């Protein structure tokens with residue numbers, strides 16, 4: 001089991017994290033943040049293995065913490 | 069019990085807002101450098117020389133001592149900083165335009181003099197900040213706002229190869245080219261920067277890490293397509309690898 005903490009105000013919606021996640025945890029949200037960007041959120045939370053690949057890919061340090 | 073396996077490096081400012089375009093590799097490079105400063109325990113004695121280009125706001129992201137160099141002069145400024153304070157750890161962070169166009173003279177001389185500093189050069193094959201003009205590293209056939217039909221060797225000449233040029237400088241101790249196009253390459257880039265930093269710490273001479281990076285905005289591609297372009301078009305022109313390593317020769 002793992003857990004990611006996402007700062008949706010910092011996310012720029014590039015979706016690079018979605019591409020690298022091996023467990024299909026992350027998904028683009030339906031609602032936008034204050035900059036008009038659709039940030040990602042952990043939809044399939046229980047699939048997360050805490051590998052931190054998403055956080056290491058994120059160019060905006062929007063995935064601020066990963067727990068395992 | 070949960071254990072924390074990833075957190076922001078200590079020298080990234082708490083409320084820092086990264087101003088790069090969505091997906092831009094600059095942000096990843098900045099993060100892994102900060103991680104290495106923590107891992108090597110050298111943040112307190114680090115002085116960063118920032119440059120002109122998309123990375124111009126480096127001082128907004130890093131909680132470190134930073135000097136802003138005029139365009140192209142990062143390695144000249146770094147030379148002064150290191151010579152005045154030889155106990156400090158000094159690195160530059162510059163674009164390919166800064167390093168290899170307006171700053172080519174400064175870069176090559178600092179490397180030839182063997183200044184004990186590290187240059188991190190983000191090669192995105194264009195001038196990002198000013199709107200995607202041709203850079204010295206723009207590859208043949210690449211369309212930019214100043215090579216609208218693609219770079220033509222007859223008109224604009226051939227691209228400059230940073231690592232190949234740096235490696236022939238006798239004062240250069242570590243020279244490597246890497247990329248940020250995949251998780252595996254991000255790990256490798258971190259290893260290369262670590263070795264460059266160590267070569268400065270061990271007083272071996274100048275070090276350069278050229279990082280192939282994407283500029284999705286000016287390339288007019290998605291971040292995902294941009295990473296594919298790095299693999300498809302840039303790898304053949306700019307092969308990854310270590311071009312010089314005085315520590316292991």
Ligand SMILES: Cc1ncc(C[n+]2csc(CCOP(=O)(O)OP(=O)(O)O)c2C)c(N)n1
Nearest residue numbers: 120121122139163164165166194195196197
């Ligand atoms: C002396 C001087 N000449 C020209 C400029 C205009 N200028 C600003 S950034 C830049 C190029 C930046 O390209 P690069 O170094 O590749 O960095 P990037 O923005 O792509 O990260 C230029 C030519 C300037 N600021 N100062």
Ligand code: SF4
Nearest residue numbers: 011012014015017058
């Ligand atoms: S990589 Fe970062 S900025 Fe890009 S979508 Fe994922 S969390 Fe957002």
Ligand code: SF4
Nearest residue numbers: 088089092122196283
């Ligand atoms: S213009 Fe290019 S290099 Fe500059 S921040 Fe945007 S994507 Fe990055």
